[in-house]
Amino acid sequence: MLRDLAETHPDAHCELDFTTPYELAVATVLSAQTTDVRVNEVTPKLFARYRTAADYASADRTELEELIRSTGFYRNKATSLIGLGTAVVEKHDGVLPHTLDELVALPGIGRKTANVILGNAFGIPGITVDTHFGRLVRRWGWTAEDDPVKVEHAVGALVPKRDWTIVSHEVIFHGRRVCHSRKPACGACTLAADCPSYGTGPTDPAQAAALVKGPSRERLLRLAGAPDDAPPSDAPVDDPRALDAGADPVEAAVDVP
Ligand code: SF4
Numbered sequence: 001m002l003r004d005l006a007e008t009h010p011d012a013h014c015e016l017d018f019t020t021p022y023e024l025a026v027a028t029v030l031s032a033q034t035t036d037v038r039v040n041e042v043t044p045k046l047f048a049r050y051r052t053a054a055d056y057a058s059a060d061r062t063e064l065e066e067l068i069r070s071t072g073f074y075r076n077k078a079t080s081l082i083g084l085g086t087a088v089v090e091k092h093d094g095v096l097p098h099t100l101d102e103l104v105a106l107p108g109i110g111r112k113t114a115n116v117i118l119g120n121a122f123g124i125p126g127i128t129v130d131t132h133f134g135r136l137v138r139r140w141g142w143t144a145e146d147d148p149v150k151v152e153h154a155v156g157a158l159v160p161k162r163d164w165t166i167v168s169h170e171v172i173f174h175g176r177r178v179c180h181s182r183k184p185a186c187g188a189c190t191l192a193a194d195c196p197s198y199g200t201g202p203t204d205p206a207q208a209a210a211l212v213k214g215p216s217r218e219r220l221l222r223l224a225g226a227p228d229d230a231p232p233s234d235a236p237v238d239d240p241r242a243l244d245a246g247a248d249p250v251e252a253a254v255d256v257p
Contacts (some may be wrong), residue, residue: 001140001194002159005170008190008223011216012169014120016040021096021121023047026056028113029080030071038071053094056085080108098122111149119165127152127159128168132175139179139197177214185211188226
């Protein structure tokens, strides 16, 4: 399955835009309960205005809130960003730490966010258990656990450590594009032959093809041998938040006070 996943999603990557670890931390905080696309719309202006942890620590709250308003929960997120900046300045001389323990001790940073930062900004393997990841690995029988930390450990024991970050992206890509929460596109899925949950969604190739989403849709359908003449379904196949790797209600509850 790992090989099929990699072949299915060679374009898998962190969909948040950033150029420094601190920018990724900020973007990940903002991604709670919204889409990566929405976050990427606000971060160019935000990153131009605030460049360092110290800039966030001394930010004018009203101005900061206005810049991030469209990501939702902007008051809580502004509190997290100011708190994060303050803590990084006071405890780490303004430099974002790169261990899980130090990251999760910072305001606004939960375990999922910390793993996103470790894996994508520091090159330290991390498993990102968001809502997609948990759903898919349970469907595949990789674990029966619900608790994100237990899921992380269970999958960590199955997947080589060097692959933790990329496999996280591939699983999340599959969850966003094919294996949706309510109506997975089983009949147009490259993993169908090995999936114990095949049949959870429509198995008719044309019906399933209409459920496949995203910019690589045509390629995904070709790989699965599904017809690509069915227009993508307009009906939401999931909660809109499910478009976003950062949109995990569990994490949001942790990260946005
Ligand atoms: S066969 Fe269905 S349940 Fe299994 S991974 Fe594919 S879309 Fe998901």
